[in-house]
Amino acid sequence: MTGTDFRLEADMAQEPIELILFRQLSSSLAIPVFLVDANGDLAYLNEAAEQLLGVRLDEIDEMPFAEWTTAFTARNEGGHGTDVDSLPLVRAIRDRRPAHGPLTITGGDGVERRIEITAFPLEGGRGRFIGAVAMFWETAADA
Amino acid sequence: MKVTFWGTRGSLASAGPETVRYGGNTACVQVTGSDGTCIVLDAGTGIRRLGAALSRDLTRVDILLTHLHMDHIQGLGFFDPLFRPGLEVHIWGPPSATQDLRTRLSRYLSPPLFPIRLRDADSDVHFHNAPDVPVSIGGLEVCGAEIVHPGPTVGYRVRDGAATFAYLSDHEPALTGDLDRRDGTRWTSGADIAAGVDLLVHDVQYSPDERAERIGWGHSSSLEAAAFARLVGARRLAAFHHDPGHDDAAVDRIVAETAAAVPEIGVFGAREGETVHL
Known part of the structure; x- marks a missing residue:
């Protein structure tokens, strides 16, 4: 028997307790929070992040790593497309250390925003x- | 598998005529496998009487600690088998990022808080982090998982053949969201280890009114424990970790509230000295 067998028996796949607690904290924060699991797949985004990214968690059943890393057309300060590997959240996942950076993104609602991550x-x-977790700060809205 | 309650009280031992039915000793539960394997869940003050009752022919005993709050370790120094030469004592507990289990336990089991040092125990003592994958202890299969309670805390699931049992003595799953949710248990603390068990021993320390004033203290109300038991599909629920300020009549009321909330689940209040056969 493996550590996941009794989850499968009951069809109950529980997240690690630390992720559960971070999600709960995030749900009460006004700052946008984007939470991914150990595979890098989206686990949760709070309401502020939904607004900033122009997507709703309820409407995106899941968003694997390969999808969210390209979904928001991230561009650097020079306006050029950003390599996936240079995204702060990808660096945090890959290098297992904090990362920070500015980006311009186009949300699911088509709105372009400049943010710090x-x-x-x-x-x-x-x-x-x-x-891993990413927190966003909108620096200016592009009209 | 047999489950015997040696201590059912939470927070502080509370001996007295007003607590004789449910008992005043703090957390300690013995699990005996069908092959005779003995494990002990928590080392509250109830473990003293358990130690005196254990056969001297026993060669190994495993003590699985959920966490290191005093009401769960205070009896350890009074556990007579700890001082029996030749006996193997395996102590399991929640992992810490900074100190091993022996070091943390020694903060209590050493002067000035206790006259005897842990290293002076005559038995052969071994320390382990609580397993996060199923491991075999004799004929029992045991798995732990971190759960919501202040400080590192684990709950345990024990299997003996087809019989399953979960022990979440101190648990505040309501902090992780709505326990009446219909979207499954992905975001519910303790859901995996308690899933579908034959017997769930769970924290039911408070009435709903008391709980409202003690959010974040790490415990559950009658209604929250009932909702959790329903969510995970437990077949029976033993209300545990009775508040030290509650007399037997108060515990009766809380158990009745719990039972009324989940009539499909067999609910009872855990009583010191009681044995449940699974």
């Missing part, structure tokens, strides 16, 4: 990598 990895109590 701070991302950091989440390591659980057993020293396991359980995911």
Whole structure:
């Protein structure tokens, strides 16, 4: 029997407790929060992030790593397309250390926004990598 | 598998005529497998009587600590088998990012808080992090998982053949969201280890009114425990971790509230000395 067998028996796939608690905290924050799991797939975004990214969590059943890293047409300060590997959240996942940077994105609602992103990895109590979080700050709205 | 309650009280031992039916000793539950394997969940003050009752022929005992709050470790120094030469004592507990289990327990089991040091125990003591994948202890299969309670805390799931049992003595799952949710248990603390168990021993410390004034203290109300049991599909629910300020009549009321909320689940109040067969 593996550690996940009893989850499968009951069809209940529970997230790690640290991710559960971070999601709960995020749901009460006004600052936009984008939370990914250990695979880099979107686990949660709070209401402020929904507004900033122009998407609704309820409407996107899931958003795997390969999808969110290209979904928002990220561009750097020079207006050029940004490599996926240079996105702060991708760096936090890959390098397991905090990362920060400015970006211009086009949300799911078609609105272009300039934002600052701070991302950091989440390591659980057993020293396991359980995911990463990005917090956004809108620096100016492009009219 | 047999589950025997040696201590059902939470927070502080509360001996007295007003608590004789449910008992005043703090958390300690013995699980005996069908092959005779003995594990002990938590080392509250109830473990003293358990230690005196254990057979001297026993060669190994495993003590699984949910967390290191005093009401869960205070009896450890009074657990007679700890001082039996030749006995293997395995102590399991929640992992910490900074100190190992022995070091953390020694903060209590050493002067000035306790006269005897842990290293002076005559038995052969081993320390382990609570397993986060199923491991075999004798004929029992045991798995732990971190759950919501202040400080590192785990709950345990025990299997003996087809029988399953979960022990979440101190748990505040309501902090992680709506327990009446219809969208599954992905975001509910403790959901995996408690899924579909034959018996769930769960924190039911408060009435709903008391709980409203103690959010974040790490415990559940009658209605929250009932909702959690329903969400995970438990077949029976033992209300546990009775508040030290509650007399037997108050515990009766809280157990009745819990049972009324989930009539499809067999609810009872855990009583010191009671054994449940699974």
